Amino acid sequence: MTFQVTVQPSGQQFSCEADETVLAAAIRAGVGLPYGCKNGACGSCKGKVVSGSVQHKAHQERALTPDEAAAGYSLFCCATTGADLVIEARVVAGSSDYPIKKMPSRVTTIEKVAPDVVVLTLQLPAAERLNYRAGQYIEFMLRDGKRRSYSMANAPQDGGPVTLHIRHLPGGLFTDQVFSTLKERDILRFEGPMGTFFLRDDSDKPVVLLASGTGFAPLKAIVEHMIHTQSARPVTLYWGGRRPQDLYMDALCRQWALELPQFSYVPVISNAQEEDRWQGRTGFVHQAVMADLPDLSGHQVYACGAPVMVEAARHDFVQQCQLPEDEFYADAFTTEADLAK
Missing domain, CATH: 3.40.50.80 (Nucleotide-binding domain of ferredoxin-NADP reductase (FNR) module)
Incomplete structure (x- = not known):
């Protein structure tokens, strides 16, 4: 089944499938709800349910406290619905300007800059360009459907390779690979750009x-x-x-x-x-x-x-x-x- 979600105060609307989170549906529709981790830990996607009801998948209590949930607040990255919804959330201007796409990349350099940090440089296909806003991130698509997120560490204007800063987490599914077996010319697949963490250029505040x-x-x-x-x-x-x-x-x-x-x-x-x-x-x-x-x-x-x-x-x-x-x-x-x- 498909349900209608209306965002206040912007008035934007999008459809949401019964097995889809509100945030995933918004991203698919190009509606810029704020978000970060997409897994219920950071609280960036928090908003209020004005009418209708949602069910939450597992999430961190620090991201949505019981008191906040009782007051009608929701983490839209974890929320699914079985009815039409009206929600209250800021729509982030410019967050959906660049399409999210999947692409392969080739590892060009792996530079160790600290005992537990490397700068990973990725070359994109010759015919592809990753358009993004400085501050956004990509998700590596790993085996078994797992994903790992890393922010681009270079501004998009240079049009060259993408650089990432990766800290080693012992036992980490991806970082153990980066610090042991990953080598130059290996291929990594990712999806992006994602996230609403970027400079608001319409402000002149310090x-x-x-x-x-x-x-x-x-x-x-x-x-x-x-x-x-x-x-x-x-x-x-x-x-x-x-x-x-x-x-x-x-x-x-x-x-x-x-x-x-x-x-x-x-x-x-x-x-x-x-x-x-x-x-x-x-x-x-x-x-x-x-x-x-x-x-x-x-x-x-x-x-x-x-x-x-x-x-x-x-x-x-x-x-x-x-x-x-x-x-x-x-x-x-x-x-x-x-x-x-």
Whole structure:
């Protein structure tokens, strides 16, 4: 059976099959509902069910609390319906401008930039081009129908190979392969672009970019996009890691800070050891933002990295720093371990 979904306040409508999630149906129809992980862990797709009812597949309670569910909120990436729906959600302008497509890619380089991080470069077919917005991601299609998501780490304007930053998770289905058997010239299939994590170009507000670990990847693409478009918006990048080696492109960020008059860079280390001889900021990276910018009411924040960091930043920036909730954009990097918790 097919049901009708109406989105308020935009008035857009799309059809949803009985066995299809609301988000999957919206993506298929080209309606730009916000989303990130697509597996019930990040909360980016949260919206309200105004009329009708939904059933939820398994999801993380931190992404949708029992109180929120009781108040009519839903995670549309996990929600299916057996009736027509009216939902309340922001429609993200531009998120469906580029078609999602499947394509093969050839591994051209695998560069180890930290003990547990590689930069993977993929060459696309000669007749193909992947159009995307800086900050979006692709999904590798693995055996048995499993998928793994990685953000593009380069801006789309260069038109060349796609680069990804991949951190090794021991026991990980895909990352074990990347760090052991994957070699140059191997073929990997993916689908993309996906996600609604990208710079809102219609704003002139100062930008805070907040990353932990390889959450730096899509933020790097956003900075490169802003350089390409000659954006005059002030940008401050806060990048956090446990040890200095986790900031695997620290030199590039420092170069940006020297060359770009509107760009500032604040590296933050949470677990420096004596041998690191770290002289910079320490502690949790989102708390460094709060110390420097206690009033975020006039800013936009783009946060990417571990779910615990993203959620702490979302809560504290809104509750303590007056950040408007709809000016916090996030992409939480959820792992299989996160989903199993």
